[in-house]
Amino acid sequence: MSRHAYRLDMPDHRSTPVIVASPHSGRHYPWSFTRRTVLDERAIRSSEDAFMDMLVADAPRLGAPLLAAEFPRAYVDLNRNADELDPGVVAGVKRASQNPRISSGLGVIPRVVANGRVIYRGKLSLDEAEARISQVWRPYHRQLEELVSGAQVMFGRSILLDFHSMPHEALDAISRPGQRRPEVVLGDRFGASCNSAVVEQIEAAFEEAGLVVSRNAPFAGAFVTQHYGRPSRGRHAVQIEIDRSLYMNERLIRPNGNFQNVKALITEVLDRVIGPRAGQVPLAAE
Numbered sequence: 001m002s003r004h005a006y007r008l009d010m011p012d013h014r015s016t017p018v019i020v021a022s023p024h025s026g027r028h029y030p031w032s033f034t035r036r037t038v039l040d041e042r043a044i045r046s047s048e049d050a051f052m053d054m055l056v057a058d059a060p061r062l063g064a065p066l067l068a069a070e071f072p073r074a075y076v077d078l079n080r081n082a083d084e085l086d087p088g089v090v091a092g093v094k095r096a097s098q099n100p101r102i103s104s105g106l107g108v109i110p111r112v113v114a115n116g117r118v119i120y121r122g123k124l125s126l127d128e129a130e131a132r133i134s135q136v137w138r139p140y141h142r143q144l145e146e147l148v149s150g151a152q153v154m155f156g157r158s159i160l161l162d163f164h165s166m167p168h169e170a171l172d173a174i175s176r177p178g179q180r181r182p183e184v185v186l187g188d189r190f191g192a193s194c195n196s197a198v199v200e201q202i203e204a205a206f207e208e209a210g211l212v213v214s215r216n217a218p219f220a221g222a223f224v225t226q227h228y229g230r231p232s233r234g235r236h237a238v239q240i241e242i243d244r245s246l247y248m249n250e251r252l253i254r255p256n257g258n259f260q261n262v263k264a265l266i267t268e269v270l271d272r273v274i275g276p277r278a279g280q281v282p283l284a285a286e
Helices: 041-047 126-155 168-174 196-208 223-228 258-273
Strands: 006-009 018-022 065-071 158-166 184-187 213-217 235-243
Touching: 006 126, 018 258, 041 258, 065 126, 065 223, 126 223, 158 223, 168 223, 168 235, 184 196, 196 213, 196 235, 196 258
Parallel strands: 018 065, 018 158, 158 235, 184 213
Antiparallel strands: 006 065, 184 235
16 A cells, blocks of 8 residues: 555644544545445545635644544544454454444444444455554554654643544534524533533633533534543543534535635634644643
């Protein structure tokens, strides 16, 4: 495989414990993959957090590393554990215990994309699944662990901002008549992955930028926040979901006319979070 598993953009001077990551915005679809799928290009991209890496591209200029996936979520999901293999799509895998992500077709090698559309006709071999994990999943997470560990050495703590996008319709269930629907969802696994003071700082930054914020509903965080969020060890992780309709045409998967405005807004948020106050949580509170 000639393409690297990820893109890492480092700041000239790393001045913050914050790490910005975009694990689902990869858009390199290998020919060996596209020839296997039964979906057209638009359908296969429906599970991609399209353009999220572009929206957070100013993070290095503000002093924080930016780690972005190169391969798409439909190929291998970096927000799943490497052992979350789905027997419905990978041959030779034993049926897993009750794992809702695997049951819904969203294991580390996804069986479906948005709206439950099946990706393949038939199954992949276990060797092929393990090759994707070895070539894409493991290098990405080795690099992410290095960034997190490095922040702890340099600053005494790490704060991982894991950026994602969500379909506009995903917010229907929590939207209430007469109220503005949430545009940002912060997932900290109900306090398990991040100190509350850090989450409050992030929430305040989005609200000051004029966005409506919800916590942990409908997304509380998955493998990345669970694995890298250890507040008692000075490791904080927050999953940040942005409503796709704010910046893109969801049907065509293209930036809309508001894209640059949303990018500027997210840069403003990052500046507030990455700036001098970043991570200033009393150790006693961790």
